[in-house]
Amino acid sequence: MTKASPAELYAYVKQNAPVIENYIETLAAFGSQPEGGIVRPVYSTQWFDAHKQLAAWMQEAGLEVRADAVGNLWGLSRGTEAGQGYASGSHLDTVKEGGKYDGALGVLAALTAIRFLKELYGAPRLPLEVVALCEEEGSRFSKSFLGSRAITGNMPVEELDQSRDADGISVAQAARNCGFDPDQLAAAQRTDLAGFIELHIEQGRLMEAAQVEIGVVEAITGIKHLRVVFEGQADHAGTTPMDLRSDALVSAAQAVTKINELAREFGRPAVATVGKLSVEPGATNIVPAQVEITVDMRHPDPATLEQLKQRIVQISEEAAAAQGGSVKIDLLMERQAAPMTPEIVNMISSSAEELGLKNMPMVSGAGHDSQVMVEKIPSGMIFVPSCGGRSHSRAEYTPIEEILPGIALLAQAFYRLAY
Numbered sequence: 001m002t003k004a005s006p007a008e009l010y011a012y013v014k015q016n017a018p019v020i021e022n023y024i025e026t027l028a029a030f031g032s033q034p035e036g037g038i039v040r041p042v043y044s045t046q047w048f049d050a051h052k053q054l055a056a057w058m059q060e061a062g063l064e065v066r067a068d069a070v071g072n073l074w075g076l077s078r079g080t081e082a083g084q085g086y087a088s089g090s091h092l093d094t095v096k097e098g099g100k101y102d103g104a105l106g107v108l109a110a111l112t113a114i115r116f117l118k119e120l121y122g123a124p125r126l127p128l129e130v131v132a133l134c135e136e137e138g139s140r141f142s143k144s145f146l147g148s149r150a151i152t153g154n155m156p157v158e159e160l161d162q163s164r165d166a167d168g169i170s171v172a173q174a175a176r177n178c179g180f181d182p183d184q185l186a187a188a189q190r191t192d193l194a195g196f197i198e199l200h201i202e203q204g205r206l207m208e209a210a211q212v213e214i215g216v217v218e219a220i221t222g223i224k225h226l227r228v229v230f231e232g233q234a235d236h237a238g239t240t241p242m243d244l245r246s247d248a249l250v251s252a253a254q255a256v257t258k259i260n261e262l263a264r265e266f267g268r269p270a271v272a273t274v275g276k277l278s279v280e281p282g283a284t285n286i287v288p289a290q291v292e293i294t295v296d297m298r299h300p301d302p303a304t305l306e307q308l309k310q311r312i313v314q315i316s317e318e319a320a321a322a323q324g325g326s327v328k329i330d331l332l333m334e335r336q337a338a339p340m341t342p343e344i345v346n347m348i349s350s351s352a353e354e355l356g357l358k359n360m361p362m363v364s365g366a367g368h369d370s371q372v373m374v375e376k377i378p379s380g381m382i383f384v385p386s387c388g389g390r391s392h393s394r395a396e397y398t399p400i401e402e403i404l405p406g407i408a409l410l411a412q413a414f415y416r417l418a419y
């Protein structure tokens with residue numbers, strides 16, 4: 001085996017930029033809309049065509065290709081020694097009118113990194129695998145992370161029949177229509193992987209602002225969603241003097257402003273968003289009797305996230321009391337923060353140093369398959385920048401020059417782990 005130098009590897013990746021660009025553009029055509037954007041829900045014709053194209057590319061790269069029970073597509077570069085190997089990949093599905101890079105880039109980065117390593121240095125010592133995860137976005141069925149939950153054994157078998165799309169088609173039926181065998185769900189579980197690395201676009205603008213090439217993800221943030229309902233009293237807008245009103249919208253407005261101020265006070269990476277508001281009865285000449293808002297709050301530290309929630313509850317109660325009204329608060333959803341595995345995180349950041357890439361540690365504010373994978377498999381993530389932070393949109397863009405460092409980094413990390 002030839003001894004690699006990081007510079008040689010990086011040069012090879014740069015030299016092959018057209019290969020990567022061709023992969024990205026070709027894959028983006030599956031599900032592309034005339035007015036822009038990509039629609040590629042799991043098990044759709046567009047998705048399955050993309051799946052077949054990827055399988056062909058994996059084969060061309062000399063990988064052993066197989067699909068599991070739910071249609072995760074694996075490409076194996078077999079190791080020369082026995083031992084647990086490493087995988088990399090991301091999701092193949094898109095949100096409605098999503099971009100070219102969310103998910104797809106992580107799959108193609110894994111494919112190219114493993115392919116380039118093979119071309120330069122032959123077979124790895126330990127197995128390396130590309131995985132195109134079948135579904136992450138909740139693109140068709142209500143539950144997301146279908147692929148990574150099957151791999152980690154976190155998908156209940158009942159979900160196959162119970163989870164249905166808008167047309168009433170179950171996960172199992174849709175998977176069967178693509179030729180997969182959902183009855184083999186248990187066999188989709190992987191207990192033989194030593195690690196998983198996911199490359200993804202940042203989907204935010206912190207990297208752009210800091211002018212770094214690589215984000216080394218240390219944790220995926222925790223989330224809580226609240227529903228807050230302010231109750232006041234409906235009254236005539238003409239005959240009820242201001243001092244005799246209980247206006248639920250005034251309470252809500254105060255709360256919205258204060259929740260925003262609170263998250264600013266907490267500082268990055270804390271965020272809090274009121275994204276929905278509805279007013280009852282919602283008439284020009286009636287004092288609002290009831291206002292419902294939702295609050296999305298995120299922080300990677302569970303104690304800080306809980307503190308944020310408690311302060312938001314307090315703000316809401318005070319805002320209701322100030323109008324002589326009341327408030328009802330429900331926790332709609334919560335998801336624990338997922339710290340990435342320190343050994344993998346360190347491997348990524350030291351590999352970035354070896355390549356001379358400007359990098360910084362980051363918290364992901366968005367959810368990713370890695371948060372599911374890390375429950376069972378040591379995992380880490382590599383971020384490359386997103387132009388203007390745009391994502392889940394046809395405006396999503398990362399130029400090839402900003403993609404190459406990420407692929408070189410993934411290849412360098414895999415070289416150190418498996419060669």
Ligand SMILES: [Zn+2]
Nearest residue numbers: 091102103136
């Ligand atoms: Zn994604």
